[in-house]
Amino acid sequence: EAGVTQSPTHLIKTRGQQATLRCSPISGHTSVYWYQQALGLGLQFLLWYDEGEERNRGNFPPRFSGRQFPNYSSELNVNALELEDSALYLCASSRGGLLNNEQFFGPGTRLTVL
Amino acid sequence: EDQVTQSPEALRLQEGESSSLNCSYTVSGLRGLFWYRQDPGKGPEFLFTLYSAGEEKEKERLKATLTKKESFLHITAPKPEDSATYLCAVRSFRNTGKLIFGQGTTLQVKP
Numbered sequence: 001e002a003g004v005t006q007s008p009t010h011l012i013k014t015r016g017q018q019a020t021l022r023c024s025p026i027s028g029h030t031s032v033y034w035y036q037q038a039l040g041l042g043l044q045f046l047l048w049y050d051e052g053e054e055r056n057r058g059n060f061p062p063r064f065s066g067r068q069f070p071n072y073s074s075e076l077n078v079n080a081l082e083l084e085d086s087a088l089y090l091c092a093s094s095r096g097g098l099l100n101n102e103q104f105f106g107p108g109t110r111l112t113v114l
Numbered sequence: 115e116d117q118v119t120q121s122p123e124a125l126r127l128q129e130g131e132s133s134s135l136n137c138s139y140t141v142s143g144l145r146g147l148f149w150y151r152q153d154p155g156k157g158p159e160f161l162f163t164l165y166s167a168g169e170e171k172e173k174e175r176l177k178a179t180l181t182k183k184e185s186f187l188h189i190t191a192p193k194p195e196d197s198a199t200y201l202c203a204v205r206s207f208r209n210t211g212k213l214i215f216g217q218g219t220t221l222q223v224k225p
Contacts, residue, residue, distance in 0.1 A: 004157075042215050042216070043158075043201070043203075043213070043215040045211075045212040048210070048211030048212065055210075056212060090157050101163060101205065102148070102163055103148075103160075103213060105150075105157035105158045105160075108155075108156070108157045110155070
């Protein structure tokens with residue numbers, strides 16, 4: 001069974017630009033989660049999508065947004081990039097409903113903002 | 115506020131030297147406690163879920179246990195390939211989808 005996939009692997013942008021990161025969940029999973037892992041800060045929850053709807057977001061500014069498509073894949077958009085947005089962005093997926101406990105992570109997208 | 119604290123931050127062991135990693139947590143209604151392994155530059159790899167105090171799970175050289183306030187990850191006779199950062203996370207019954215992670219313990223096992 002294929003795991004969570006993310007693209008691109010690496011992304012280099014300059015301040016003020018926009019970045020788009022993509023995630024495909026494990027087959028059969030309907031929930032997608034996004035986390036940011038910045039150096040020294042640990043994993044911080046960004047967003048949760050389930051059945052196409054945004055269910056919850058973490059303490060991040062509105063320039064972090066995303067969506068989930070009908071095939072359950074997801075996109076994270078970061079507008080007006082700042083230097084401190086440089087981090088590893090991790091996507092995870094889980095089954096929906098009451099079975100949605102374990103989250104399985106993808107390999108991440110390394111975003112560098114210059 | 116829900117919180118997870120892991121100790122020690124770093125641990126160096128000789129091959130075969132058993133030890134334990136600690137995860138202390140505060141959560142309003144524990145839905146699950148999770149252990150992950152993360153290699154440098156990669157995504158976390160799921161290891162275990164624990165749901166209630168007294169529960170234990172095992173996988174190869176790893177054994178996870180849970181009490182009402184903390185969890186331990188016991189590593190028996192570790193090998194160099196067990197070197198990684200081990201992350202502990204909790205999820206509350208408020209079902210926000212959010213996993214709250216500790217800062218991790220970086221384990222180095224020397225041959």
